[in-house]
Amino acid sequence: MSIALRGVRKTYGRTTALDGLELEVHEGEFFCLLGPSGAGKTTTLKTVAGLEQPDSGTVELDGTDMTGVEPYDRGVAMCFESYALYPHRSAYDNLASPLRSPRHRLPAAEARDRIGAIAELLGISGLLDRPVGQLSNGQRQRIALGRVLVRPARAFLLDEPLSHLDAKLRQSMRAELKAIGAVQHTTTLYVTHDSVEALALGDRIGVIRDGRIVQTGTREEIWYRPYDTEVARAFGRPRINLLPGTITEGGGFRSADGGGAPWSRGAKTSGEVELPLGAEASPGTDVLVGVRPRDLALEREGHGTDGRRPVLTGTVYVTEVLGRAVEVTVRLGGQHVSLVAPRAEATHLRPDDPVRLTVRPENLLLFEADRPERPGRRIETSTR
Numbered sequence: 020m021s022i023a024l025r026g027v028r029k030t031y032g033r034t035t036a037l038d039g040l041e042l043e044v045h046e047g048e049f050f051c052l053l054g055p056s057g058a059g060k061t062t063t064l065k066t067v068a069g070l071e072q073p074d075s076g077t078v079e080l081d082g083t084d085m086t087g088v089e090p091y092d093r094g095v096a097m098c099f100e101s102y103a104l105y106p107h108r109s110a111y112d113n114l115a116s117p118l119r120s121p122r123h124r125l126p127a128a129e130a131r132d133r134i135g136a137i138a139e140l141l142g143i144s145g146l147l148d149r150p151v152g153q154l155s156n157g158q159r160q161r162i163a164l165g166r167v168l169v170r171p172a173r174a175f176l177l178d179e180p181l182s183h184l185d186a187k188l189r190q191s192m193r194a195e196l197k198a199i200g201a202v203q204h205t206t207t208l209y210v211t212h213d214s215v216e217a218l219a220l221g222d223r224i225g226v227i228r229d230g231r232i233v234q235t236g237t238r239e240e241i242w243y244r245p246y247d248t249e250v251a252r253a254f255g256r257p258r259i260n261l262l263p264g265t266i267t268e269g270g271g272f273r274s275a276d277g278g279g280a281p282w283s284r285g286a287k288t289s290g291e292v293e294l295p296l297g298a299e300a301s302p303g304t305d306v307l308v309g310v311r312p313r314d315l316a317l318e319r320e321g322h323g324t325d326g327r328r329p330v331l332t333g334t335v336y337v338t339e340v341l342g343r344a345v346e347v348t349v350r351l352g353g354q355h356v357s358l359v360a361p362r363a364e365a366t367h368l369r370p371d372d373p374v375r376l377t378v379r380p381e382n383l384l385l386f387e388a389d390r391p392e393r394p395g396r397r398i399e400t401s402t403r
């Protein structure tokens with residue numbers, strides 16, 4: 020089933036939950052809607068399900084306007100973050116109840132098989148006899164998810180279905196979820212505020228902010244061509260580094276002289292540097308250059324640089340071991356930047372050690388400077 024929201028506006032009193040939201044989810048797609056708390060994610064799902072009516076705008080399912088169509092008749096199955104389960108009934112009964120409704124009734128043996136298969140995938144087979152009221156939050160959440168997935172639907176609407184699981188379980192369930200046959204073949208609109216989850220699961224991702232979609236794209240598009248600094252900051256941990264500067268006459272970048280400009284280039288020594296970015300912006304524009312921590316490399320001593328890659332010179336501020344990698348925070352002039360390096364390359368580093376960092380020009384992103392009224396938008400360059 021395809022899902023489309025066209026110019027959907029929804030207010031609650033003086034709160035605007037959805038502000039002319041436009042969204043299209045294609046048939047069979049796993050679409051992640053990512054945004055911070057209060058952005059309008061749950062309201063979007065409820066509007067698609069028919070549990071909320073838009074003040075204006077329309078919801079179309081398979082191209083048909085759903086205005087006036089009851090939730091029950093929309094063919095979508097929704098899983099709430101605050102799961103509505105029957106606490107006194109067994110987990111099995113909770114999973115089985117959707118299959119007893121006149122619309123979805125299945126022969127008992129088939130229902131048993133289906134429940135067994137879903138329970139197996141969700142790791143809840145051992146809990147089926149227990150009353151749901153006695154289960155942990157994480158266990159209940161999996162029952163609630165199972166309840167949605169067990170019945171045939173033309174689209175699944177899932178609202179943070181893994182949020183109550185511990186990190187390890189969440190990670191394994193994430194992998195399982197996409198492998199579930201029903202999910203593979205059914206349009207799924209999945210709400211999360213976790214960018215790692217969105218990147219792992221989404222065929223496409225929609226970033227929602229203040230009731231509007233800011234950007235829609237594949238994970239590559241969102242990662243390499245973020246709409247603005249806020250989208251860039253939302254994806255990737257540690258966060259993207261954003262360093263201030265201005266656009267030069269030739270469309271390059273000149274670092275802001277924040278007390279000892281950190282950039283140098285090629286064999287030149289430390290000092291203010293110009294990066295030829297081919298920026299589509301007028302000279303003098305205040306900008307931010309974005310570099311993700313994993314795209315910054317420590318220049319190894321004695322290896323020099325190839326003369327083409329920009330080099331940043333600074334001193335180590337602090338290091339933190341992240342499993343097999345190390346996050347190194349480097350002081351550059353008045354700024355701090357983080358980079359993630361393989362442990363072997365970074366374990367010897369101590370605070371105040373001088374370091375030189377390199378970055379591939381194609382890994383530099385350019386943005387307008389942030390303004391009070393809105394985050395800086397990405398500026399096209401010729402280096403990527």
Ligand SMILES: Nc1ncnc2c1ncn2[C@@H]1O[C@H](COP(=O)(O)OP(=O)(O)OP(=O)(O)O)[C@@H](O)[C@H]1O
Nearest residue numbers: 031034035036055056057058059060061062063212
């Ligand atoms: N029933 C309601 N009555 C009044 N205001 C509401 C209601 N439901 C949602 N809102 C408001 O609408 C806005 C969007 O809420 P929504 O629940 O859609 O956000 P969300 O992105 O799902 O957030 P979260 O991640 O915290 O669940 C919020 O400001 C919220 O307070």
